Amino acid sequence: xxxxxxxxxxxxxxxxxxxxxxxxxxxxxxxxPATPTPGAPDSRPPRGMAEARxxxxxxxxxxxxxxxxxxxxxxxxxxxxxxRLVPKPINxxxxxxxxPPGRLMEALLRPIGQIITDVLLPGVxxxxxxxxxxxxTDHEESLPGAVDLAEAMRMLVSRMRGGGxxxxxxxxxxxEADARATADRLTKDSRPIDVGGIDQLARALLRFEVRxxxxxxxxxxxxxxxxxxxxxxxxxxxxxxxxxAIEGFVADRGLKTLHASLATLAQADGLIVIALRNLDDQExxxxxxxxxxxxxxxxxMNDWLSAAWRLSDxxxxxxxxxxxxxxLDDLLxxxxxxxxxxxxxxCADLSHAGRPAAVDTLKQRLVDRCxxxxxxxxxxxxxxxxxxxxxxxxxxxxxxxxxLLAQLLYDMDRDEAVEELALxxxxxxxxxxxxx
Numbered sequence: 001x002x003x004x005x006x007x008x009x010x011x012x013x014x015x016x017x018x019x020x021x022x023x024x025x026x027x028x029x030x031x032x033p034a035t036p037t038p039g040a041p042d043s044r045p046p047r048g049m050a051e052a053r054x055x056x057x058x059x060x061x062x063x064x065x066x067x068x069x070x071x072x073x074x075x076x077x078x079x080x081x082x083x084r085l086v087p088k089p090i091n092x093x094x095x096x097x098x099x100p101p102g103r104l105m106e107a108l109l110r111p112i113g114q115i116i117t118d119v120l121l122p123g124v125x126x127x128x129x130x131x132x133x134x135x136x137t138d139h140e141e142s143l144p145g146a147v148d149l150a151e152a153m154r155m156l157v158s159r160m161r162g163g164g165x166x167x168x169x170x171x172x173x174x175x176e177a178d179a180r181a182t183a184d185r186l187t188k189d190s191r192p193i194d195v196g197g198i199d200q201l202a203r204a205l206l207r208f209e210v211r212x213x214x215x216x217x218x219x220x221x222x223x224x225x226x227x228x229x230x231x232x233x234x235x236x237x238x239x240x241x242x243x244x245a246i247e248g249f250v251a252d253r254g255l256k257t258l259h260a261s262l263a264t265l266a267q268a269d270g271l272i273v274i275a276l277r278n279l280d281d282q283e284x285x286x287x288x289x290x291x292x293x294x295x296x297x298x299x300x301m302n303d304w305l306s307a308a309w310r311l312s313d314x315x316x317x318x319x320x321x322x323x324x325x326x327x328l329d330d331l332l333x334x335x336x337x338x339x340x341x342x343x344x345x346x347c348a349d350l351s352h353a354g355r356p357a358a359v360d361t362l363k364q365r366l367v368d369r370c371x372x373x374x375x376x377x378x379x380x381x382x383x384x385x386x387x388x389x390x391x392x393x394x395x396x397x398x399x400x401x402x403x404l405l406a407q408l409l410y411d412m413d414r415d416e417a418v419e420e421l422a423l424x425x426x427x428x429x430x431x432x433x434x435x436x
Contacts, residue, residue, distance in 0.1 A: 043136075043137075044136055045136060045137070045138035046126075046127050046130035046131050046134075046136040046137070046138065046143070047123070047126040047127055047130050048122075048123030048124060048125075048126045048127035048130075049127065049138070049143070050080075050081075050123070051081065051119065051120050051122075051123025051124055051127065052123065052124055052127040052143075052144050052149055053144055054077060054078070054080075054081060054120060055120050055121075055123075055124050055149065055152050055153065055156065056144050056148060056149060056152050057077055058074065058077060058078070058116075058120070058152075058156070059151075059152035059155050059156060061073055061074050061077065062074070062105070062155070062156075062159060065101065066093065066101060066104040066105055066108060067093065068091060068093040068094045068097070070093075071091040071092075071093040071108050072091055074108060074112065075089055075091055075112070078112055078115050078116075078120075081115055081119045081120060082115055082119075083114075083115070083118065083119065086114055086115065089111030089112055089115075090111065091108075092107045092108065092110070092111065093107065093108060105159070109159060109160065113160060113163060116156055116160060116163070116164065117160060117163045117164040120156070121153065121156065121157070121164035121167040121168070122167055124149060124152075124153050124167070125153075125167040125168070125170050125171050127149070128146060128149060128150060128153070128171045128214070129170070129171060129174045129175075131143070131146050132146060132171075132174075132175055132178070132210065132211060132214055133174050133175060133178040135207075146210060146214055147210070147213045147214055147217050148217075150171070150214045150217035150218045151217040153167075153168055153171070153218065154168060154217060154218050154219055168218060168219075171214075171218060172215060172218055172219075172220050172223045173223070175211050175214060175215060175220070175223065175227065176215075176220070176223035176226055176227060178211075179208065179211050179226070179227045179230045179231075180226065180230055182204060182207075182208075182230075182234075183230040183231075183233055183234050186201065186204055186234060186237070187233065187234060187237045192245075192260050193241055193242070193244075193245040193260050193263055193264050194260075194263050195263045195266070195267075196267070197241070197263065197264075197267075198238070198241075198242060198263075198264055198267035198270040198271055198274070199267045199269075199270040201234070201237075201238040201241070201270065201274060202238070202267075202269070202270035202271075202273035202274055203270075204234060205231065205234060205235060205238070205273060205274060205277050206273065208227065208230065208231040208234065209231075209277075211227050211231075212224065212227055212228060212231065215227055228284075231277065231281075232281045232285075232297065235274055235277040235278045235281060235297070235300075236278070236296055236297060236300040238274040239274055239275070239278055239300040239301060239303070239304045240300060240303070242264050242271060242274070242304060243300075243303050243304045243307045245260040245261055245263070245264040246260075246261045246264060246265065246307050246308065246311045247307045247310070247311075248260055248261065249261035249311065249314065250307070250310045250311055250313075250314050253314070253318075258332075258335065261311070261339060262335055262338065262339060265338075265339050265342035265343065265346075266338070266342060268342045268345045268346050268349075269349075271346055272346060272349055272350055275301065275304070275346075275350055275352075276350070276352055278297055278300060278301050279301070279352045279354045279355060280352075281297045282295070282297045282298055282301070282354060283353075283354050285297065301356065302356070302358075305356060305358045305359065305362065308343055308346075308362060309358070309362055311339070311343070312340070312343060312362065312365065312366060312369075315336050315339055315340055316340075316369050316373070318336055319333065319336050319337065319340070319373060320373060320376070322336075322401060323373045323376050323377040323380070323398075323401060323405065324376055324377075324380050325380050325384070325394050325397070325398060330397075330400060330401070333401055333404065334404055337404055337405070337407075337408050340366060340370065340408060341408055341411055341412075343362070343366060344363060344366045344367070344411075344412055347359050347360070347362050347363035347366065348363060366412075367412055367414065370405070370408060370409060370412065370414070370417075371409070371414060371417045373405060374402075374405050374406070374409055374417050374418075374420070374421045375417075375420070375421075377398055377401060377402045377405055377421065378402065378420065378421050378424040378425075380398055381395060381398040381399065381402060381424055381425070381428050382424060382428075384398060385428055385431055385432075392432060395428055395432060396432065398428075399425055399428055399429065399432075402421055402424070402425050403425060405421060406418050406421050406422055406425070409421070
């Protein structure tokens, strides 16, 4: 399985960020608590935190050789969880020195079995359901790992020869039902992609990864297969939504479709997470294909890459005319460049052994055509200054666009192209009597 990055845009690390100005903020009245939306994480802490920590520690103590001293440590650990009507257990191990390890384990579990099945396992059940289904967390305290806790729960049930298995099955059933409900809810959403939409889908896929690992630790069986299917289904849907958003701008080139395309590509890190999940699915399933059959996962990826290629053609067509001096709003020009940068970021950071060759081809094409745009802008800038008569207005417009192109090339690590374009911009600024 590939490593899935959750990085932020680091394109500006080599530049000194501007110092934010501090403004006076008028205190506002406290807001009313918002009604939680379906699928939104619960801000309350999960139940059973004490039982969860005790379960992890108990699982550690029950591994390896069992000695009388370890038996004392187990009894001391469980004492705070002993129900009031349960008699205080006595360590039976000192009288069994020299007995086989299996008999020592059975002797130790006999007096503490009721505490495990009636207190610890129900607490761990509630804790895992709150975290993996309800989405509860505690920002002030460090929580034990959900997957480690699932492994400890399964180990205790095994040690108890199936005792408390119903609590384990409850967790498995709750995770499976939540995964199916989440996939159904998200895949039925037909609203246009907006800011945060792709990232929301990416976060949902990451939660599916946690569900999968927890079910593997719990021995989920058929539930695990269902969650894997729901995850694949959501990954394909997410790629199709992204494809539709950028295809809309290719076909229409209107402001509404531009907004959807910008909102989609601005979430390049989320797109990388979705693409990596899709590539993992292709690698895990190895579906057979033929001249008339294309696996659904591969088709979703190929459709996305084809749409990205066509979008790049559209962007270079519009930007090329503007870089040559054509009329185009500066804000729109900057927005189109941001889409090129996001496409390059997606191609450059999609690290996966099974990444299609089209990703590298598109990345190189973006670099080559941006280099050509920079040269075109520099040449047109010089022509505008040397024309008889000179055209200062055109030169200033080209300088502004040249600076934006230089920033894009800088983010692509095209230092030579940046230096060549920057030199012409500096000379043009001096000829126009402007400060650098």
